[in-house]
Amino acid sequence: MYYDRTISDKFSQLIEPNGSLRWIYEFVKQREDLDFQIGKSGSIVKSGTHGKNEWISIYRGLTRIFSLKSLSDQQMINLYAHSSYQNLKSSFYGMKDISVNFQIDIEQLIVEIDKVRKFDKFYNNKKEGYYQNILSRTYGICSDKNSDFVIIDKEAVVGYKDQAEKDLLFGSIQVKYKQLQELISKNNPKRYGQNLQKKAIGNELDFLALDKDGNILLIEYKHWDNPSGIYLSPLQIGLYYDIFTSFPRDQLDKAVYSMLEQKQKMGLINPGWVKPPKLKDIIPVLIISEYNYNSSSKTKFDEILNITRDELGDDFLSHLQKFNFTLKNGLTQW
Numbered sequence: 001m002y003y004d005r006t007i008s009d010k011f012s013q014l015i016e017p018n019g020s021l022r023w024i025y026e027f028v029k030q031r032e033d034l035d036f037q038i039g040k041s042g043s044i045v046k047s048g049t050h051g052k053n054e055w056i057s058i059y060r061g062l063t064r065i066f067s068l069k070s071l072s073d074q075q076m077i078n079l080y081a082h083s084s085y086q087n088l089k090s091s092f093y094g095m096k097d098i099s100v101n102f103q104i105d106i107e108q109l110i111v112e113i114d115k116v117r118k119f120d121k122f123y124n125n126k127k128e129g130y131y132q133n134i135l136s137r138t139y140g141i142c143s144d145k146n147s148d149f150v151i152i153d154k155e156a157v158v159g160y161k162d163q164a165e166k167d168l169l170f171g172s173i174q175v176k177y178k179q180l181q182e183l184i185s186k187n188n189p190k191r192y193g194q195n196l197q198k199k200a201i202g203n204e205l206d207f208l209a210l211d212k213d214g215n216i217l218l219i220e221y222k223h224w225d226n227p228s229g230i231y232l233s234p235l236q237i238g239l240y241y242d243i244f245t246s247f248p249r250d251q252l253d254k255a256v257y258s259m260l261e262q263k264q265k266m267g268l269i270n271p272g273w274v275k276p277p278k279l280k281d282i283i284p285v286l287i288i289s290e291y292n293y294n295s296s297s298k299t300k301f302d303e304i305l306n307i308t309r310d311e312l313g314d315d316f317l318s319h320l321q322k323f324n325f326t327l328k329n330g331l332t333q334w
Contacts, residue, residue: 061129131289145272149211214276231300
């Protein structure tokens with residue numbers, strides 16, 4: 001297992017103050033609809049280091065509209081995205097000279113995106129992607145030195161050296177929650193849904209954050225118009241909690257500190273936010289945006305949580321924190 005989404009210093013320096021692509025940082029920070037994600041992926045090689053597939057991505061709501069990939073030629077950068085975006089403005093993507101400011105091209109790309117109705121679900125419908133973008137910016141690039149917590153990573157995922165290790169470690173955890181899905185479905189299919197065991201349980205945590213006290217927060221985010229997602233979330237949150245608590249704690253702490261320090265250097269987290277001297281607990285968190293208190297999803301959530309505790313023990317998600325996130329009031333306890 002491995003988890004460390006820091007990118008190389010050479011790559012991150014492009015976005016840092018005085019970097020060749022610092023203008024992208026300034027552009028994204030000024031636009032409420034955009035946000036950054038950085039990361040890397042790849043298997044562990046014999047030397048113990050990770051693969052060098054690393055990226056700096058620009059997100060708009062739930063989707064990355066383009067990513068930067070560094071090349072061995074330090075004067076060039078490769079812009080890429082899903083084919084559905086590349087087809088909108090193919091001339092935008094591909095090789096770019098890092099000395100060229102292509103801000104106007106980004107603005108034109110967003111204009112083209114806004115013309116395509118199928119992309120509305122990622123941001124323009126002002127549902128999950130819209131609120132997730134606000135949350136990510138508030139506790140990331142727009143955080144201040146007094147923020148209660150900062151977002152270290154989004155779409156956080158633990159990596160495995162090969163498929164065999166993933167099947168052994170992640171697979172065993174996933175099976176447990178698939179069995180719980182089946183149990184819940186059989187318990188009351190009319191109330192909770194039929195054939196829940198066929199419903200996918202992903203392995204990407206929405207946000208991994210760090211609070212001022214040194215607690216690592218595993219944040220699952222939902223929008224109020226996804227009632228089944230809300231009341232079934234104890235299973236998803238439990239799966240993420242099991243994954244990250246099974247990860248070697250010294251390695252996790254080291255990775256969290258490294259990502260925090262790099263993002264502060266880049267300005268993706270406020271540089272004045274004080275790093276906790278020691279990391280403490282791992283806390284599961286559920287955040288719901290604009291929760292509808294007339295919905296039955298809270299009652300069903302409590303029912304699902306109790307069913308799961310009957311099977312796994314009363315300490316299952318015993319320190320779960322729940323919040324409602326609104327534009328008017330920010331985060332309030334749920």
